[in-house]
Amino acid sequence: GESVGLHLPTLSVQEGDNSIINCAYSNSASDYFIWYKQESGKGPQFIIDIRSNMDKRQGQRVTVLLNKTVKHLSLQIAATQPGDSAVYFCAEKRNYGQNFVFGPGTRLSVLP
């Protein structure tokens, strides 16, 4: 069935390095995507979003890239810090509804 998924379940990076978390989606009708960060014992926290009419969007230390041709979404975190350690989810919204479908998540571990 159609789904949102992630290439890597875990990612370990050195503190100060850049992190790239990937997400593949299969529904070309999706028009809105969100990256969430979830720390242990907390609900998902909004990081950055992007609509399908854009290819790139930047925030503070984070960049989201959307490649609609290959249905791929990525989250780039610059100068990764220990506080970035968490599970990251991508979520997509199909353009015929208001519901979001979440991927399984990638755990980011920042090494000292």
Next chain:
Amino acid sequence: EAGVVQSPRYKIIEKKQPVAFWCNPISGHNTLYWYRQNLGQGPELLIRYENEEAVDDSQLPKDRFSAERLKGVDSTLKIQPAELGDSAVYLCASSTKGYAGEANEQFFGPGTRLTVL
């Protein structure tokens, strides 16, 4: 501004017992979502409300789950009777809509961790 509030934060019950979760969304957010999150997985939608109307409950196991949002603000999610497989984190989220009716970002509460013994 207060975020999405959920209570209780933790609940441990024996199977076949009832349980209820409460959610207070962000003020002014007309759309409210209930999700279930199993360990190591992403949240899965159970039900979505627009004001007091449940507009999508297709994923809600209606034989044992029920939800309400009587005045279009607070919401409760109930399970009766609970089963072992219901152990999960139950998340509430709320959002607004854009000028064209498109969905905006969802804000999540901390969730209720349910353990069914």
